[in-house]
Amino acid sequence: MADTLDDIEIQLLLEALYHRYHYDFRHYARASIKRRLLQARVQLGFGSISAMQSAVLHDEGMLPRLLNYLTVQVSEMFRDPAYYLALREKVIPHLKTYPSLKVWIAGCSNGEELYSLSILFREEGLADKTMFYATDINPTALKKAQVGVYPLDDIRLFTENHQKAGGRSSLSDYYTADYGRAVFDKSLRKQVVFSDHSLVTDAAFGEMHLISCRNVLIYFDRPLQDRALGLFRESLARRGFLGLGSKESLRFSAHAHAFADFCREQRIYQRSEP
Template sequence: MIVQQNTDIEIRLLIEAIYLKYSYDFRDYAGASVKRRVQHALTQLECKTVSALQERVIHDPTAFMQLLQYLTIPVSEMFRDPDHFLAIRQEVVPLLRTYPSIKVWIAGCSTGEEVYSMAILLREEGLLERTIIYATDINPTSLEKAKKGVYSMEAMRIYGNSYQRAGGKRDFSDYYTAAYGHAIMDGSLRENVTFADHSLATDSVFSETQLVSCRNVLIYFNKGLQERAFGLFHESLCHRGFMVLGSKETVDFSAYSDKFEPLVKQERIYRKK
């Protein structure tokens, strides 16, 4: 029990030290999630205690960047939950067509899979050319991977199946070039994409948008940080704009529940009232 309490204290001190030293704020992330990630990082970075890890990351920015990869879990898929993207195609796109220009914010874009999924969908619906996509994340390594748009061919085969189930209108292979066991995404898909560092914990709104997508990010936040994120999304969205969340996330029971109405509730697609 005492060992457990000591570990919890060490983790709180580590998270506070990261905020003071590097301005990355994990203080309001869900405690159990942070604990799992830190304990996994201990093994990978060969540190015996959290205190040893703290000392290392404070004095070595490279070690902090290594730790950041475990704290942010850069995991994503293209057309993840195909029914979700099918619902966007069928229910949201017809309404987006009514705007002369469109701005989409993908918050927590990780390594870019959702960015390319959205770009492909919008291209097939004839909207990409008049759309600006803001792809943001707190992890600079993930953002670099997203900009390059290089993924394994093994993953692309899985993504291709999801793309078809999401209502894809072409061959998925039309959107990438295969080389040396990897797939390079068509560069034209990111011509209207701005990749940027942005933290939902510390940063503010930067643009008015018609659609905000933040999927499988809020589950790692505590209640207070979830409320902050919903506030940012509400402020960013134009009148009657759209907010889409992950399959295990909901605006229900939050302070913003009365400011959004479900458009496709099962797929966590909401519309600003």
């Protein structure tokens, strides 16, 4: 079946983004990318994908606006509470045996997962010996993560999730309400390194004890999923843990042999190779 005009224009735009700005979306799941680019075309007021390509090539200010469509920034604190409960009850006891810890939140979006883990580690007495690395390819999202401010309307859901995740305190202990916003305490990011990092083009990211990359791989095609999982494999310390999203799996990956199921229901794996 021949490609449609939209498909051809999208391929050219993705190539242009890579060669002009080194953002590589060429191996993202094409149906998802197409849907988001068509939405961007309409909402940004362009008559065609080609017109949008011309604008982003000649106006750097258009790039962050387009990135906000190409990168998914939908999350919530303690999303899928059972995942965090499994970390608390099953993974944390292992992590407590280490003198110091490194945790990588890959694809941290606006920071909800980072603050969830920071709170969890504080409640479990691990905050002082843990360094968090929060990475994303979207600079706008990273800036939001660094600020740690969320709509107050979201806090009810965040609070419910926190309690279901085995929270040992009140979520309100960690933020102040201010003009319809919840401003999370800066101490939660005292030991956080925020960094621009691409799972598509960048290298391994240090020796980690826990990598949490949730609901990112679903937007990649199979070869790119394997590349990302290879990075995680290289980045994990021996017996380190990898947490994926509820719809993600290592089952068909070329790297599956390097991991053992640790908590299968919650998609938590442990690096098993020596």
